[in-house]
Amino acid sequence: MTNFHISGEAIDVSALARRLADARAGACATFEGWVRDHNEGRGVKRLDYQAYVPLAQAEGERILAEARARYAIVGALCVHRTGALAIGDLAVWVGVSAAHRGAAFDACRYIIDEVKKRVPIWKNEHYADGESGWLHPNNTPVE
Amino acid sequence: MTNFHISGEAIDVSALARRLADARAGACATFEGWVRDHNEGRGVKRLDYQAYVPLAQAEGERILAEARARYAIVGALCVHRTGALAIGDLAVWVGVSAAHRGAAFDACRYIIDEVKKRVPIWKNEHYADGESGWLHPNNTPVE
Amino acid sequence: MTYRVLYFATLRDQAGRDEESIVSDAADVSAFYEELRGRHGFSMPREKLRVAVNGEFAGWDRALRDGDEVVFIPPVSGG
Amino acid sequence: MTYRVLYFATLRDQAGRDEESIVSDAADVSAFYEELRGRHGFSMPREKLRVAVNGEFAGWDRALRDGDEVVFIPPVSGG
Numbered sequence: 527m528t529n530f531h532i533s534g535e536a537i538d539v540s541a542l543a544r545r546l547a548d549a550r551a552g553a554c555a556t557f558e559g560w561v562r563d564h565n566e567g568r569g570v571k572r573l574d575y576q577a578y579v580p581l582a583q584a585e586g587e588r589i590l591a592e593a594r595a596r597y598a599i600v601g602a603l604c605v606h607r608t609g610a611l612a613i614g615d616l617a618v619w620v621g622v623s624a625a626h627r628g629a630a631f632d633a634c635r636y637i638i639d640e641v642k643k644r645v646p647i648w649k650n651e652h653y654a655d656g657e658s659g660w661l662h663p664n665n666t667p668v669e
Numbered sequence: 670m671t672n673f674h675i676s677g678e679a680i681d682v683s684a685l686a687r688r689l690a691d692a693r694a695g696a697c698a699t700f701e702g703w704v705r706d707h708n709e710g711r712g713v714k715r716l717d718y719q720a721y722v723p724l725a726q727a728e729g730e731r732i733l734a735e736a737r738a739r740y741a742i743v744g745a746l747c748v749h750r751t752g753a754l755a756i757g758d759l760a761v762w763v764g765v766s767a768a769h770r771g772a773a774f775d776a777c778r779y780i781i782d783e784v785k786k787r788v789p790i791w792k793n794e795h796y797a798d799g800e801s802g803w804l805h806p807n808n809t810p811v812e
Numbered sequence: 813m814t815y816r817v818l819y820f821a822t823l824r825d826q827a828g829r830d831e832e833s834i835v836s837d838a839a840d841v842s843a844f845y846e847e848l849r850g851r852h853g854f855s856m857p858r859e860k861l862r863v864a865v866n867g868e869f870a871g872w873d874r875a876l877r878d879g880d881e882v883v884f885i886p887p888v889s890g891g
Numbered sequence: 892m893t894y895r896v897l898y899f900a901t902l903r904d905q906a907g908r909d910e911e912s913i914v915s916d917a918a919d920v921s922a923f924y925e926e927l928r929g930r931h932g933f934s935m936p937r938e939k940l941r942v943a944v945n946g947e948f949a950g951w952d953r954a955l956r957d958g959d960e961v962v963f964i965p966p967v968s969g970g
Contacts, residue, residue: 540683549756552705555698555777559891562695562768575890576820578883580867606890613692618891625705627970631778634698638770638891646864646883647890648821660821661889702970718969719899721962723946749969761970770891781970789943789962790969791900803900804968 530586531605532577532647537616542603551600551623555630557638559618561611565665569654575608575617578646582606589640597633599624604637606647673729674748675720675790680759685746694743694766698773700781702761704754708808712797718751718760721789725749732783740776742767747780749790813837813878815844821886827852841865842872845884860887892916892957894923900965906931920944921951924963939966 527545539558546554561573590602600623607617620637624630641647652658659667670688682701689697704716733745743766750760763780767773784790795801802810815838818831827848838844841863848854862885863870876882894917897910906927917923920942927933941964942949955961 539686543682547703547757549706552703554701554703556701557770557774558697558699559770560690560695560697560766563692564768576824577890578818578820578864578885581864581869581883581885584867585869614690623703627700627702627778627781631700631774635770635774642888642891644888645890646820646885646888648886649889649891650821660825660886662887665889719903720969721897721899721943721964724943724948724962724964727946785967785970787967788969789899789964789967791965792968793900803904803965805966808968 529590529603532579532582533605534609537605537619542621546601546621546623548600548623552625553627553630554623555634557620557634558616561613561615563613571652571654573611574650576648577608582645585645593633593637597629599629599633672733672746675722675725676748676750677752680748680762689744689764689766691743691766695768696770696773697766698777700763700777701759704756704758706756714795714797716754717793719791720751725788728788736776736780740772742772742776816881818883826854841874895960897962905933920953
């Protein structure tokens with residue numbers, strides 16, 4: 527399996543955690559992005575994610591390779607959902623193992639920041655008032 | 670259940686993750702401390718943790734309250750093991766949920782840093798060469 | 813020449829389709845986007861888009877060849 | 892007065908026990924540690940230790956009362 531993966535199915539967190547396990551690692555930092563019930567002051571009912579899958583996977587793998595080059599880490603994995611998600615659903619998971627916690631935290635943060643900036647995935651929020659809209663990277667509306 | 674807990678049994682990560690779930694939260698950062706097979710260049714076979722439990726629980730709750738006061742987070746939990754642990758075992762788990770990822774990462778890092786500095790828990794490493802020793806907070810030997 | 817185009821997010825909504833094949837004389841990515849803009853009324857200016865050709869990021873001056881797959885990438889919002 | 896002492900880590904190893912009750916004339920934490928140091932040969936200087944009385948952190952000048960539980964806290968190493 528690839529280290530960065532775009533998934534149309536629910537993310538299996540415990541399987542990912544098992545893949546990260548390593549006797550050399552003393553630290554594991556993870557990040558989970560959950561579907562939140564609000565954004566920029568509006569109630570959110572659900573989300574849809576679209577992805578340009580081949581480029582998203584290639585760009586995601588590049589980001590993980592950059593993290594391995596920049597930080598003293600042992601392993602790094604990331605999975606991002608596509609499709610329809612409800613409030614509370616897991617949209618993205620990042621996990622990083624390392625000998626020491628500083629590198630694990632820094633690499634985990636780097637990966638999610640870069641994924642949000644660079645990977646071709648788009649979020650369409652469906653609001654409580656019936657409207658919907660595509661979002662910019664800073665979570666403000668496109669138009 | 671308390672938010673900070675000293676546990677003589679294996680940590681149930683999925684139960685903790687369920688306790689953190691909250692519709693207002695869009696981000697969850699976790700930290701896991703695993704028993705590593707080496708420290709300061711020496712091979713490690715296993716660990717024992719001792720804790721002064723009542724004070725450890727009180728100090729741990731204080732740290733979680735500080736994190737809630739300093740960062741815009743929704744929930745924060747931490748569990749630390751005591752007793753005998755093998756390589757790869759989970760020694761400590763920290764989880765923080767928040768509306769946004771910056772606060773989740775910062776609070777998670779704050780909690781594990783303060784736990785390592787302040788909570789009365791002691792690690793005894795058993796080395797591959799048969800020796801053992803209590804450690805200082807910076808993972809150097811006591812003597 | 814015939815180019816394959818995939819649409820995502822706002823561009824997909826405005827084009828009213830996921831993808832299409834277009835016979836075009838546009839020699840590069842830039843000219844091709846202007847042609848599609850005229851056809852579908854895309855509101856998004858070029859400065860907000862990135863471009864990929866055959867699954868890799870490319871520049872706006874990238875020359876196109878028959879059969880190329882072209883994707884105009886709106887600002888992303890994963891995570 | 893009788894004080895209860897709990898030992899952890901290096902102090903537990905050097906005292907050879909987890910806890911004990913000690914009849915003592917020591918009026919404060921500081922004097923009590925010096926007494927225990929003489930008894931068990933603790934190698935750790937006071938500057939490296941913190942103190943708790945009855946489950947809460949306390950200062951070295953804390954006056955002791957009959958029945959107090961005293962813990963000398965070596966440098967911690969959780970995580």
